Amino acid sequence: MIGFFLSINSCSYxxxxxFTKVIATEISLPVIFDPTFKKANYLTHLEVFxxxxxxxxxxxxxxxxxxxxxxxxxxxGIKYFDLxxxxxxxxxxxxxxxxxxxxxxxxxxxxxxxxxxxxxxxFNNDAQLQMYQHPQKExxxxxxxxxxxxxxxxxxxxxxxxxSLKKGSSDHASxxxxxxxxxxxxxxxxxxxxxRMKMIMNEIILE
Amino acid sequence: xxxxxxxxxxxxxIGLSSFQKEQDDFHPIEDIDSFIKKIDLYAAVTNTxxxxxxxEKHLTMLEEVLVSEGHFIxxxxxxxxxxxxxxxxxxxxVFEGQFxxxxxxxxxxxxxxxxxxxxxxxxxxxxxxxxxxxxxxDFKSTYFENNTFYLVxxxxxxxxxxxxxxxxxxxxNKNDISVSEVKFIEPGDDxxxxxxxETEFN
Numbered sequence: 420m421i422g423f424f425l426s427i428n429s430c431s432y433x434x435x436x437x438f439t440k441v442i443a444t445e446i447s448l449p450v451i452f453d454p455t456f457k458k459a460n461y462l463t464h465l466e467v468f469x470x471x472x473x474x475x476x477x478x479x480x481x482x483x484x485x486x487x488x489x490x491x492x493x494x495x496g497i498k499y500f501d502l503x504x505x506x507x508x509x510x511x512x513x514x515x516x517x518x519x520x521x522x523x524x525x526x527x528x529x530x531x532x533x534x535x536x537x538x539x540x541x542f543n544n545d546a547q548l549q550m551y552q553h554p555q556k557e558x559x560x561x562x563x564x565x566x567x568x569x570x571x572x573x574x575x576x577x578x579x580x581x582x583s584l585k586k587g588s589s590d591h592a593s594x595x596x597x598x599x600x601x602x603x604x605x606x607x608x609x610x611x612x613x614x615r616m617k618m619i620m621n622e623i624i625l626e
Numbered sequence: 627x628x629x630x631x632x633x634x635x636x637x638x639x640i641g642l643s644s645f646q647k648e649q650d651d652f653h654p655i656e657d658i659d660s661f662i663k664k665i666d667l668y669a670a671v672t673n674t675x676x677x678x679x680x681x682e683k684h685l686t687m688l689e690e691v692l693v694s695e696g697h698f699i700x701x702x703x704x705x706x707x708x709x710x711x712x713x714x715x716x717x718x719x720v721f722e723g724q725f726x727x728x729x730x731x732x733x734x735x736x737x738x739x740x741x742x743x744x745x746x747x748x749x750x751x752x753x754x755x756x757x758x759x760x761x762x763x764d765f766k767s768t769y770f771e772n773n774t775f776y777l778v779x780x781x782x783x784x785x786x787x788x789x790x791x792x793x794x795x796x797x798x799n800k801n802d803i804s805v806s807e808v809k810f811i812e813p814g815d816d817x818x819x820x821x822x823x824e825t826e827f828n
Contacts, residue, residue, distance in 0.1 A: 462714060473729050475714075479688050488688055494716045495708075496683045496694075496810070496818035497790070516687070517814065520786050625692065625713050 438551035438560060446548040448540050449561050449572040449579050452487070453602040456480050461620035463491055465499070467527060468615055472499060476620060478603075487539050502531060504539055512541065530614035533592050537570060537584050538609065589613075652777050655769040661776055668803045675700040677825040681710075686815045698822075765794075774800055789813070 463476040474493040481488055485506045491499040501516040513532045536542075546565040553559065561572045569585045582594040590612050598606040605622040655661055676699050683692040696710040709717040717728040726735040764784045770777040776798040782788045795809040804825070810818040 471734075473716075475692065477685070477688060477690060477692075479690070490685060490688060492683060492692070494694070494710055494714065495718070496681060496692075498812065498816065501687075520789050623713060 437554055439554060441550040441552050441559070443550060446550045446561065448542070448548070448563070449574060451538060451540060451579050451596070451599075451604060452478075452480070456603045459603050459605075460623050460625050462623045463621075464617075464619045465491070466617045467522070474499065475623065475625075487535070489535060500531065502535065504532075504535055504541055506539065506541060512536075526614045527616065530592070530611040530616045533584060534594070534609045534611050534616075534618065537582050537592060538594055538607075540572075542570075586613075651772045652770040652775075653772070655771045655776065658769050661769060661771075664803045665798075673702045673828050675825065675827045677822045680821050680823070682819045682821075684817050684819070771800070775806065776800060776803070 458477065458479040461476040461478070463474055465472045472493065474491060474497075476489060476491045479488045479490075480486070481503075487504045487506065488501075489503070490501045493499065498517060498519065499522060500518040502518075503514045503516060505512055505514075513536065515528055515531075518528065542563055543565045546563050549562045549564075551560045551562070557576045559574050561574065563570045563572070567586065568591075571583050571585075572579050573581045578596070578599055580596055582596075583590065584592040592609070592611045592613070594607060594609045596604045596607045598604070604620075607620050609616075609618040609620070611617070676697070679696055679698055681694040681696070683694075684690075685692070693712075694710050695712045696708070698709070699707040704720060705722070706720040707717060708719075715728075715730055719726040719728065724735055726733060764787060765780040765782055768779045768781070770779065778796045778798070780794040780796070782791055790812065791810055792813050793811045795811065797806045797808075798804065799806050805822060807819060807821040809820075812818075
């Protein structure tokens with residue numbers, strides 16, 4: 420991966436060195452989960468404030484409501500959390516259906532919200548998009564800003580490779596996609612610096 | 627239920643679940659003391675249990691059922707191996723007071739009491755394998771039966787547990803008082819069903 424340098428101040432944003440701004444009439448949001456995506460199961464390791472949990476995460480798309488449903492369970496069937504993110508513009512957006520009592524802290528819920536919205540590319544309608552292009556390679560960066568948050572999606576050819584989120588002047592969260600197929604990521608790692616929470620997801624095929 | 631000893635149901639999680647239970651026609655047990663004495667007697671003569679199990683996690687909203695399979699060994703007094711073979715290799719080992727998790731090739735031992743999160747998980751595991759919640763004042767027990775089964779329903783009294791579980795149902799074969807299956811029902815109607823089979827015991 421190219422050396423990455425991000426900084427933000429009140430009126431400017433510095434991205435990869437050498438990248439040039441692409442002037443385009445319309446910039447599309449990056450796609451990580453293809454519209455044809457239905458469901459994936461992941462072997463999951465969650466580390467939050469020194470505690471480690473493992474289990475299986477199900478990510479399922481509910482077509483009727485255009486909602487991503489995420490459930491993280493332990494191997495013995497204990498549910499850690501169950502959340503939904505509605506992608507429709509008019510929908511409420513984020514909903515935590517259940518979270519285990521010991522995880523039920525605002526900073527954890529906020530981190531899960533931020534991380535999964537970043538993964539599913541959920542932004543407000545008025546978010547501003549900019550695109551930058553590497554001069555030689557087929558690498559581009561899409562920057563999405565909604566005024567408070569700034570997200571950077573690094574795309575190699577067509578595949579999103581990494582995402583980073585800044586809130587204010589500090590690094591907030593990042594996602595590294597290590598392996599993906601044509602429809603969804605098969606291996607990825609979410610790291611929320613603010614909550615000191617890391618989630619490692621590796622696809623597992625269940626019968 | 628002071629008559630129940632810790633881990634008493636673990637002694638009797640011995641499967642024999644080859645036949646389908648009749649879910650209907652349950653009515654309250656009239657002679658509860660007699661039922662409890664049967665369980666105590668059975669526990670007293672059982673030292674080791676080996677059993678296979680199938681675990682189904684039913685997620686109602688997702689319309690998904692996750693199936694796991696594994697093997698279970700209990701050795702008197704409190705040694706337990708609860709091992710998943712499918713879909714992933716994972717085991718919980720309780721041996722001489724130490725709690726160990728084997729996750730693939732990774733092995734971690736920890737002090738269960740030092741961490742609230744693990745303590746909750748441990749409580750659920752113990753609930754799953756031992757049934758010592760019957761000895762726990764945090765649960766209210768009610769007893770039912772039909773022609774084939776005794777059914778014990780456990781309702782949590784502590785809010786912290788209520789957040790995770792609404793009811794635990796344990797089905798005992800009437801023939802030998804062995805546990806056929808255990809069902810953990812959560813608020814919102816998701817549930818985990820554990821069925822035991824091919825059980826051996828000394």
